[in-house]
Amino acid sequence: MSAELPEIPEFSPRQNAVLEQALKLLVDGGEKALTTSGLARAANCSKESLYKWFGDRDGLLAAMIAFQAAKVRTFERGAGRLTADLLREHLEIFGRDLLEVLSGDVSLALNRLAIGQASREGSKLGRLLIEHGRRQIDRRAIGLMEAGRRAGLLRFADADGAYHTLYGLVVSDLHVRMLLGEPGLKDNARQAAKAVDAFLQLYGVGPDTENA
Amino acid sequence: MSAELPEIPEFSPRQNAVLEQALKLLVDGGEKALTTSGLARAANCSKESLYKWFGDRDGLLAAMIAFQAAKVRTFERGAGRLTADLLREHLEIFGRDLLEVLSGDVSLALNRLAIGQASREGSKLGRLLIEHGRRQIDRRAIGLMEAGRRAGLLRFADADGAYHTLYGLVVSDLHVRMLLGEPGLKDNARQAAKAVDAFLQLYGVGPDTENA
DNA sequence: CACGAACCGTACCGTACGGTACTTGAGGAG
DNA sequence: CTCCTCAAGTACCGTACGGTACGGTTCGTG
Numbered sequence: 001m002s003a004e005l006p007e008i009p010e011f012s013p014r015q016n017a018v019l020e021q022a023l024k025l026l027v028d029g030g031e032k033a034l035t036t037s038g039l040a041r042a043a044n045c046s047k048e049s050l051y052k053w054f055g056d057r058d059g060l061l062a063a064m065i066a067f068q069a070a071k072v073r074t075f076e077r078g079a080g081r082l083t084a085d086l087l088r089e090h091l092e093i094f095g096r097d098l099l100e101v102l103s104g105d106v107s108l109a110l111n112r113l114a115i116g117q118a119s120r121e122g123s124k125l126g127r128l129l130i131e132h133g134r135r136q137i138d139r140r141a142i143g144l145m146e147a148g149r150r151a152g153l154l155r156f157a158d159a160d161g162a163y164h165t166l167y168g169l170v171v172s173d174l175h176v177r178m179l180l181g182e183p184g185l186k187d188n189a190r191q192a193a194k195a196v197d198a199f200l201q202l203y204g205v206g207p208d209t210e211n212a
Numbered sequence: 213m214s215a216e217l218p219e220i221p222e223f224s225p226r227q228n229a230v231l232e233q234a235l236k237l238l239v240d241g242g243e244k245a246l247t248t249s250g251l252a253r254a255a256n257c258s259k260e261s262l263y264k265w266f267g268d269r270d271g272l273l274a275a276m277i278a279f280q281a282a283k284v285r286t287f288e289r290g291a292g293r294l295t296a297d298l299l300r301e302h303l304e305i306f307g308r309d310l311l312e313v314l315s316g317d318v319s320l321a322l323n324r325l326a327i328g329q330a331s332r333e334g335s336k337l338g339r340l341l342i343e344h345g346r347r348q349i350d351r352r353a354i355g356l357m358e359a360g361r362r363a364g365l366l367r368f369a370d371a372d373g374a375y376h377t378l379y380g381l382v383v384s385d386l387h388v389r390m391l392l393g394e395p396g397l398k399d400n401a402r403q404a405a406k407a408v409d410a411f412l413q414l415y416g417v418g419p420d421t422e423n424a
Numbered sequence: 425c426a427c428g429a430a431c432c433g434t435a436c437c438g439t440a441c442g443g444t445a446c447t448t449g450a451g452g453a454g
Numbered sequence: 455c456t457c458c459t460c461a462a463g464t465a466c467c468g469t470a471c472g473g474t475a476c477g478g479t480t481c482g483t484g
Contacts, residue, residue: 008215021429027465029331029332030330030331030332031328031331032331032332033331033332035405035440035441035442036441036442036443037440037441037442038358041460045461045462045463046461046463046464047443047444047462047463047464048443048444048445048462049461049462050461051442051443051444052461056442056443057442061339070425076481088469102270109331111327111388111392112327112328112330112331112409114392115323115324115327115328115388115391115392116243116324116327116328117326118242118244118391118392118393119241119242119243119244119245119321119324120242120244122393123392123393123394126391126392126393126394127392127393127394129392130389130392130394130477156407161406164384165381165384165410167380168380168381168382168383168384168385168387169377169380169381170380170408171317171380171384171385172376172379172380172383173376173379173380173383174385174388175385175387175388176388176391177342178322179327179330179338179388180323180326180327180330180338180339180341180342181334181335181338181339182335182338182339188287194373195380197350200375201413201414202410202413203475213449247470247471247472248471248472248473249471249472251471252432252433253433255430255434256432257431257433258432258433258434259432259433259472259473260431260433260474260475260476261430261431261432261475262475263472263473264430264431268472268473269472269473271439327453351451416468
């Protein structure tokens, strides 16, 4: 097929500043607070410029998602030789990072925005959010899974299935609860550690699981 | 510690019909489609009656949540003597029912509504939705957990923790994905079975887990 | 029949938003 | 200095919503 990443709009610094302000407005007051007039006032720009740059309000929202996704680039940990302890540590770090990202103000606000918009418009924003926001973290996790298998530390038939199991163990219903307005956990690290314990019990190979 | 269920507004049949129509509008067109004028037209009632019955628009939304929660009353399975197979079956049925409920049109629409409203208004609707919508299913699951433990089939320190593990294994990130507009699974039963397998591997006691 | 309550249908009001057009001013090129 | 471009600021328009007021109708009750 054709090139899969034609959409790196690469906004100008001025536009980045405006998008930053837009995210701030969205985080502070929800979607209702993000009006074109309000954004123009807060960012010291004109509505006309907003419409020139982003087309219409939906274009602005899409640009906000792309902008935020480009900011939160998760780094691939260089996987050296994996030991059981190292794998566990990497998994726990992944779990903590995941909870950290999902409970972030901006992430929650953008997810709320896309979910609120999901009924109409063919859930365009929802797809955009899943594509841009999840690809990075999914790739990192799948990489971790397969590195663990190559090192003989994990056993599974389906890396994607194993990853989704880990995701469920880490997140459970926390994401939806936070989206609904509940406060997050006090201790993400503890939650991640418990999840990784369970995950290794299910998929692990080695001393940790033999002496159960 | 006073009485915990003072809110059974017990709407009149006419009001029930209007709330039903309101849910239909919400499911079909999202929050934007649920206008007071539109509801009055669709339900053949007057706006004045809407405001007399529900106070204002937020009151209407709250009434819709209470109404729907009152409809989806999950039945407590009478727990006879539990065997391992029976426990597994009950767990799988629970998982299927859970996925069924979460992927339902009305549930998704109400969750989207509450999430969209969560930023402002102190997430009143979100709390309402969690309280009314989850209590039933939580009680059923916790009951199942403790019945399994009493029968010597499950081993855990924290029933709530075990339940949340089961929840995560069953649902993973499906709920959020569906809220964002993705289609649900083709085979809920298979997903529930796999989740229960993993759950019993973690918390089960008996032949299923000994000969791993 | 007469009365009153409930309620439908509609018209109405104020407001606030998305989007467009126009004026002003700053800076860069010739 | 002059012209041109870009964008800020403002004024404006159409629309659509939440909420209120009012006339007409049905229905139960004495």
